[in-house]
Amino acid sequence: MSRYSRSIFWLENLLFFWCGLTLILVIGGESLVLPVWLQVAGRLHPLLLHFPIVLLLLAVALLWMKDESWRKFGKNLLLFGANFTGITVVAGLLLATEDYEGDALTWHKWLGVISFVLTVLIYFFLEKAEKIFQVGGSGLSVLILLTGHFGANLTHGEDFLFAPLMPKEEKIIALEEAEVFRDLVQPILESKCISCHKEGKIKGELRMDHLEGIQKGGKSGPFILAGNLDESLLIQRIHLPLENEEHMPPKNKLQLTEEEIEILRLWVVSGASFEQKVLELPQEEPLFQLASNKFSAEKSYSFSAANDQDIQELNNFFRKVKPLYPGSPALEVAYFGASTFDPASLSELNAVKEQVVKINLNRMPLENTDLSFLSGFQNLEDVQLNFTGIKSEQLEGLVNAPNLKSLAISGNPFDDEGVSTLKKLTQLKSLFIWQSGLTDKAKTELKEALKGVKIDFGFKDEGIIYPLNSPKIDFEKVMFKGSTEVKITHPISSAEIRYTLDGSEPDSINSTVYSKPISLTKTSQIRAKAFAKGWIGSADTKAVLFKEGLKPKSYKLAEEPHKSYKAKGATSLFDGVKGKPNHTSGEWLGYTDGPLEIEIFLEKDQKPKTVELSLLLHEGAYIFPPQSVEIWTGTAGNWSKLTIPSVTQSTKTEEIRFGLLAYDLPSTSFDQIKIKVKPIAKLPSWHQGAGSKGWVFVDEIVLD
Structure with a gap:
């Protein structure tokens, strides 16, 4: 027997092996306990499926030809395609034992099995009955297309194939008719979440293509808890570090924008209602203000215009x-x-x-x-x-x-x-x-x-003392050159606004009274509160504004940041571009496995008096203040370590915000600065990720 004949013999017998495995998995797949390595084999299904589709369709085309040499080549191609189809079907059946269910899966699964069986029958009976091929070959082509269609629906959503041909009507929603969940929240879930949590594919037992599934939650707990950001799985997962396997959406998927993250957060804070209209929100709430810019104030009417x-x-x-x-x-x-x-x-x-x-x-x-x-x-x-x-x-x-x-x-x-x-x-x-x-x-x-x-019914003084709303801090840019102007306003004109610029909490006696716009010439941590007779003082409003510093001669990182948060490397720390309040926005350097350690070389005429570190803080995403900061100054390699206070650590999960660490530099002469910023080694016991490594995120180092 020639080598060619032996190859054909083994490939033909291998088809029966795939048929047997397919039969076992079809009958008992749901009750089988698969080892981990077989799960990995199942996940190869999306990688394998394209190859047999091409082989089978090409083989069918060649077998329709009259030339015998082409028909022989087509039969051999059909044999190879049948084996690859068997491998793909087996992998698909293994993958189907994971978080998949629903009609799309059922159609995709059985059409795939039927396509494989039909391919085997066509191959073995091709020479015996020409009509079998004529009918079967055409049927196989149709089956392959239908199988692919349902597979695409399973992975990418319904009508994926014909979506580009469907007319896309931009629906204008009037503010008066808009609903918080239906028109603000649900479109985000549909575009960023449902592909992994829908009929046919339900990761973590969480289904998001209908309200009952969202309200029920998944195997890890409630998806949302009204008013509770810390316990809502939705908020936890979207703020996890990008490379965390529980981060939502997965890092290979399109990520949420800053506005989308804010909408989801504010929705949970406001009570996570599924029926509330936007106009039912208090107008001072941030969610209402965000929605009022998103929807048209112009209601549509069906009646005709007057003469x-x-x-x-x-x-x-x-x-x-x-x-x-x-x-x-x-x-x-x-x-x-x-x-x-x-x-x-x-x-x-x-x-x-x-x-x-x-x-x-x-x-x-x-x-x-x-x-x-x-x-x-x-x-x-x-x-x-x-x-x-x-x-x-x-x-x-x-x-x-x-x-x-x-x-x-x-x-x-x-x-x-x-x-x-x-x-x-x-x-x-x-x-x-x-x-x-x-x-x-x-x-x-x-x-x-x-x-x-x-x-x-109007205002009635019943002796109850109410708290004032917080004042509003207005400014042009978070990072400024030279100087910038800051305005602080309050809707009650008679309210007295007091503020501080060093991050301390304002009081009604000692803090500066706001009377006119503030001109800032250095990095400042602004906090402002409103006070008025007969009212409880407001909660404070915070803002951190950064003055752009000196541009050093050169700088060098000892260790590169994490690959997911490397921005533009060390250049990002001195480019004068302030990062957005989102650790995935691309302007932040993130460290977790080791410290951020940088050596800075100054020009001869540069004599900075302070060094400031611009941080991102968000405990829900494991981003904490650094465990420690070390600073050295030196000349020609003779280093002198600065004595600086320890960093105050977080004691609870707070909203995402900017942080600032500022340190005075010595008056002695130096031309080099070395900074070492260590991320927190273990998250504290009160945190949901207690014991895990924390992160430190820095976007600017300011020398002033």
């Missing part, structure tokens, strides 16, 4: 009718000049009653005016009747306005009996009723009747 001539005729010196925003069919109406107001003019608005969504009649004399005509304004959303002299019975017409969301009736005398009409306005979302004369009993009844409505 331009009608709108022009309605506009005059005491009445303004205009679109809610340019191009919108919705109209808002405002009246001016109480002395010239004619109640009869209100009926003229019937010409545009379908389009009017907002009416402002503040301070118009409406006492005894019939407002029942408003019942015909079916799209009316906002009515303002402050200080108009109306009584509650005049509001009967609004009971039948189905889309009315906001009603302002402050400064009107309502007696307790008149509350009966207000109780019927259950369609409202907001009711403003300041200075109404209602008793506490009537207010309680109204709140009971309108439980889903936010009712604002």
